[in-house]
Amino acid sequence: MEAMEFLRGVAADPHAYARKWKSSGGGRVVGYFCTYTPDELIRAAGCLPFRIFGSGGNMTRADAHLQSYSCSLVRGGLEEALSGRLDFLDATVFPHTCDSIQRLSDIWRLSACVPLHFDVVLPVKLNTASAGRYMVDVFKKFRSDLEGATGTGIDAEKISEEIRNSNRMKRILAGIYEARSADPLSISGGDVYSLIKSSMVMDRGEFIGLAEEVLAGLGPGASAGAGSLKRIVLAGGICSHPDVYSILERSGAHVVWDELCTGTRYFEGEISEKGDPVESLAARYMDRIVCPAKHSDIYARGKNIVRIARERKADGVIFILLKFCDPHAFDYPYMKESLDAGGIPSILLEIEEKLPPEGQLLTRLETFVSTL
């Protein structure tokens, strides 16, 4: 499938995609770290939102600025900027999420040499009416900051158009997830990873066209052999580790759903296409399943992971957490307890951007899968 091949290429080298987009007259590229970034506003300003996934290489520059107990996403992102590999960025957006990202924002502003810099100071509690009103103000401010910095007016109709595009993308990704859940062999975990990753760095219209082709090619009906595979749900933050999927698949398991920032937390929850578009956007970011750096109901994430595991008939849940990610680490014990109480087995993999030696990971995953 040509569309999938193209998306795999984008996921393998997103920088090359962004450079090409820019040089072919696309406009400004705006880097961001987190899915609380209202990328619809950035797109409405004619810019390309580009999610930064850290660095695949060794750290040589970032550690002069950050402690070794910062997560590898934060350190790796800074490494990419300081090494010049992100020199195509015209701006970076830092939504207020975890402590490390906030402090990275300061270091970035002083050292990363990206011309424009935005802090989007989101509320932390997302389940109060006043936070909802505040969220609308924050997004309005971000819109006018973007307008000022880019010299481009962002009219309401453009925002509405991006909301409709976002919803189309969300429906396609949800469709691909549903197809995989129905038939885990219909698409590999590595390809789903490539889809999600490229959706976060690509021009939306172009992505939608390609992803629609992929979805159309999945077809109905369960593949032979899918029934004997163990059904796994991944939980955590960023999973930028395509190898995890192939190792799991070798162990007799297949990911059928996830609770990841690079997954359902990103695309679930459509945005209302009625009313004031900025208010609709703010409402979606209030309502989405929280990440551990935000607060809604104290049991929200625990209930959600149990609901996902049940709905998706999961045999087990694998938590993939980045080492030194405090918010996720603090949420993990109660989420595991919620699963334990529901009789759903789980395992924790604490990893960094670079995976541990494959043999090690294979031993853990094979053992876990065989106990299911």
Place this chain on the structure above:
Amino acid sequence: MITAGIDIGSITAKALALSGNEILGSRVAFTGYNPEQAAADIFGALLAEIGIERASIGAVVSTGYGRNAVRFADRAITEIICHAAGAYFQDPSVRTVIDIGGQDSKIISIADGGRVRDFAMNDKCAAGTGRFLEVMSRAMEVPLDSFGEMSRRSKSPAPISNTCTVFAESEVISLISKGVQRQDILAGLHESIASRIASMAARIGVAAPVMMTGGVAKNGGLVDALERCLSVEISVTPNAQVNGALGAAVLAAGGLEKK
């Protein structure tokens, strides 16, 4: 049926042949550079030792980090599952296995029937494993086999604060230069390893009875330190080092229920 288990660990290769409930023989050798060759060699040596033809072996299961390199095995099973099966074969009442090998340390919680209920495993760092003790053996010029006996003579274990192998080695060297007695340094090392294992064990909980397996179980001083640290009695059998291969042979024979 006679079955065999081949455990290709990071430092040593182990092979064991089993007939029903009887262990026919076992061997241990260095794995070296080529795990596939090591497996073939040790299997051949085992067959020669017990005087059995290859054709008489009904099934072979490989395990350990080199398990997938053992081409002649009928199945590869992770060492976590094999250690649980081996410990259960030796003593069905065992509920927790502490396995410390060349580069890995694992805590395995065993459910009824010898199955793995839960496990914890060291990740990137090999501190507190067999390799760690080898490095210390060289730094202190004490053979590994003497670690247990020598450390038991210590009256006041030296505090070792570093858990990183490299830094712990330099800490040990500075203790040596301060004139601290070797048995106290050894006892201190064992305590530092024990506390590291205990913090890993706390993640899954330690239920008695506890058995220790893997090559490091031969170090009685470390077993003592673990018992003190975990406040639990720990059994060690003469088959501790070949327990993974034993479990593999048990599983090759068709699992635990048929035993």
